[in-house]
Amino acid sequence: MKFQITFLPNEIITHAPENTTVFNAANWAGLAIDSTCGGRGTCGKCKVQFQNGATPINEADRKFISDADLGAGWRLSCRAPIHRECVVNVPRLMTSPKAALLGYGRHVVLDPNVAKIYLELSEPSLEDQRSDLERVVVALDKEGYQVHADLAVWRALPKILRARDFKITAVVCGDELIAIEPGDTTDHLYGLALDIGTTTVVGAIVDLNNGAVAAVKSTLNGQAPFGADVISRASYAMLEDDGLATLQTRIVETINNLFDELLALSGVARENVYEAVAVGNATMLHLLLGIDPEPIAVAPFIPAVEQAVTFPAREIGLRLHPHARVSTLPHLGAYVGADIVAGVLATGLARSEDNKWRVYIDVGTNGEIVVGSSARTISTAAPAGPAFEGAQIKSGMRASDGAIEGVEISDDVHLQIIGGDVKPIGLCGSGLVDAVAQLIECGIVDVSGRLLRADDLRGRVSEKLIARLVEDAERGVRGFLLSDPESNIVLTQPDIRALQFAKAAISSGVDVLMQKLGFTANDIHEVLLAGSFGSYINPASARRIGLVPWVPVERIIAVGNAAGEGAKIALLSFREREAAQRIPDFVEYLELSGRVEFNDIFTDALAFPIGK
């Protein structure tokens, strides 16, 4: 249920789900409303005037707004959840807020969940015997922060307050006072964005004062030896003694080591990193938190925790600031996780105001798919199998040095190899897609997926290409030699079948969602390919093999590591993070398991498109 909000004087129109505050809706629409408390109802600065559709008057309104002004429709926008269409007048800002361009063209107003506030407190006396804590809390309240503190801060108070004559910097994370530091340390304020993939973990240290990335780096997930995909990881946790503890230790070590490298690269001090936002699929986040993922792995596929959560970093052994917090984003379902929610956030998929249909695909062992517009959005996961990861492919390999990542076929085969001028040693996912797409294009593979024989091809393709048709004498498996004979990288008929199954699973998922939403490929505005694989795939090849719907190639866009971008956005803007937390409220989750129409569509989708 969404309602239209019109912001005056500029007549900016947006649509927001019920219960969104006017403050957050304005922020999303790129309209910054003045605020120092970050939308917590305590600074009283975010007043707006309703022209119609005013929300009921509440306690916070009464605290900051006179009766006459309340009568004239003035309200605190951060305490005004919309329940119907409305028109709101927003006073012009005196200063323009800091912003950063992030994700897929998202203009994000900086509003991090962590804030540093420098305070020069009055010193206690027999006439002013307020406790240390009250002295700090009252001073923060005047700055618009209503906080509570825990044992760590209580213990720090006597010494830190008296270290520099009661001049301190308070570090506030959400509504928690997580640290106090002597003197003015406001210049040093950083966060960590984490995208925890099954294979790869990407981390970025972000300067929360200006949105700049201080360092970014990726590394292999240290759980890799215990299984290539989420199912094998869950099995390991299930079947091995201490399996869960082992996997948790591995991912925590992976992140700690990555973080050490990021600190070294950036020169940032560990104790100045106060918050992390972590995204990943449900299994990865369960393992990070030490929660048994078994019920995710078996029907009916139930995560223990699906919502966004926040917890102290030290509770899982992450070595950030000793009292740093970690926040996650929510999952949409057991197999459409926080990484996809982050991608939806980074691309603005479900919020774009143009009412155009978009298809978001994160291609991997599970293809995660989100299809929709601001009117309605549905997500699902399609079991693609490991072909796109290069697994169960004869010469398959991960996208690392020596992998064929691009293939072009004219009169002969031209390869693009990761690492440049090296001998190819295998075929990664994007190379596989390219190879098959090119073989279809030149007619060596037909639309049924059959690798034609030399006799059928003679005269229609070059002899050089025909010479590349090979057959494994022993097993009778036919194939096409992609490399020089010495390197002997062969694409086999079973490889092509594996890719057909993989792409059919994903395209069937897309089709089911498009059917449900009632539109066809002709109506698609954009296809967004995300994830480490999606970003390297050739859009034309993806279309040629039928992985994505047949749309003009320029509408197929690689959006890079959208999950990591989404994590950064959530780190830099609490309002965006709140928006992400509400994504499950309006992005539906469709379970494909056991759906009859999926099986029908899947069978039809095995063939390659005829092309145009």
Next chain:
Amino acid sequence: MKFQITFLPNEIITHAPENTTVFNAANWAGLAIDSTCGGRGTCGKCKVQFQNGATPINEADRKFISDADLGAGWRLSCRAPIHRECVVNVPRLMTSPKAALLGYGRHVVLDPNVAKIYLELSEPSLEDQRSDLERVVVALDKEGYQVHADLAVWRALPKILRARDFKITAVVCGDELIAIEPGDTTDHLYGLALDIGTTTVVGAIVDLNNGAVAAVKSTLNGQAPFGADVISRASYAMLEDDGLATLQTRIVETINNLFDELLALSGVARENVYEAVAVGNATMLHLLLGIDPEPIAVAPFIPAVEQAVTFPAREIGLRLHPHARVSTLPHLGAYVGADIVAGVLATGLARSEDNKWRVYIDVGTNGEIVVGSSARTISTAAPAGPAFEGAQIKSGMRASDGAIEGVEISDDVHLQIIGGDVKPIGLCGSGLVDAVAQLIECGIVDVSGRLLRADDLRGRVSEKLIARLVEDAERGVRGFLLSDPESNIVLTQPDIRALQFAKAAISSGVDVLMQKLGFTANDIHEVLLAGSFGSYINPASARRIGLVPWVPVERIIAVGNAAGEGAKIALLSFREREAAQRIPDFVEYLELSGRVEFNDIFTDALAFPIGK
């Protein structure tokens, strides 16, 4: 600022501070309003109808009450903070709530902060893929509990939910889901009340289902070897390496050992004790939490934390349920601590509706004093010195076996000794007070505190008594032999002087407060003597030496361990706990240090009363 609330139909009138909810005010007045959510605004059962003075309508009201009823003055009483005089109609309860008689005649409605809720959850399926957490949270919401959970519960969810077919008991502490247990465990629900004295620690395991005390026990504070009073403890923390850590370890060990004994005595299982309420003076609670108490010990006497706090028991090493919480009560000042707040709660001192003046004294090294009525109440601390604890008294000792605890003087001396028929080995505080009072009464000590000589007494008192006058030949110190010559327990002239200083400090404190409040001894309704010493003191003797104002003896009441009773009340009733947390809002704190009138009054108060 207090307002009158009249509850209909019974015309019960009470006065409550501004912002008190009607729900809590009614509860205090002994009027239970229906509620299952404990005043959290989520069950919608606590509706009342304002006849006048209705509070503004808020979101919670709208959720549960129709527009017509809102117009007729109906509101949720737990969301109705009073800001003016009002008359409220309370629907009669269908069932009478459980209650217990606690403290000084307080009738406490059971409403513990910890609740157990048995849930039979629906099992997940492909049609109902809600996460484990959401399944529990939604079921609790239906029962009126809006909770959040942390890592410990997230980790427990998959296994516990599936252990007994999704039948679980949720343990909710405040708004936190602290544990889930398989099956129905609602019968096992306990809390721990702790009164942490400088000398003695008292613990009680309380059955939160019915208010019964399952076991109670006291033990010596293991910090005792590091100093007898708070100043010497603070010095130890300040001056010794790891002094703070040592003292914290000692008190935590003391409590853990005491708790082990309480578990053995009661047969209660450790993991069924979910919450502790701890009271004590500010220094003791700082040491318990590991907070440096130094700024409390030196002018201007500033606690780090004065407010009530809640934290996980395991964070300080207390071995209750692994996720149990500890809550404290607030302090009124550096030297009027949570133990006194608990005493005020237990005696109803500042809330009694009779508008009569009461004086509350906790006699010890620091005499803590609270004087007032429901109209106005002031507290202070008077530096009595250690005389009442038996220290710096020639034959002084703690109140343990062999201590003279009572003295009666007629023609000879009659002793009451702790442990019964044993030889006396010293004089504890109550014995000291008795001895001096009796010596004044029979004229052996005059009102100036001088021990008269045999020549002055001959013919006025018995020869047996005169024979007890002794003099230390070497040091010239005169005294009065209380015991048989062999035991040789002598009350000396310097002992009497020490007691004069101690009692003068306390009575001066009482006088300063009475002057400030504008009443005299004749207006006093009750003098309440609290604490381990106050409970044993003979009221007539306390009056005779001028420790308490001269009021009819029957108005001097020993209220026992009021601090411990207050802790129990706070454990058994969240509303009472909230009331205790607000006590600092209306009980003033007066700092005696450096007040000129205190010194004048003190000098006058050194003499003993002339008597009547």
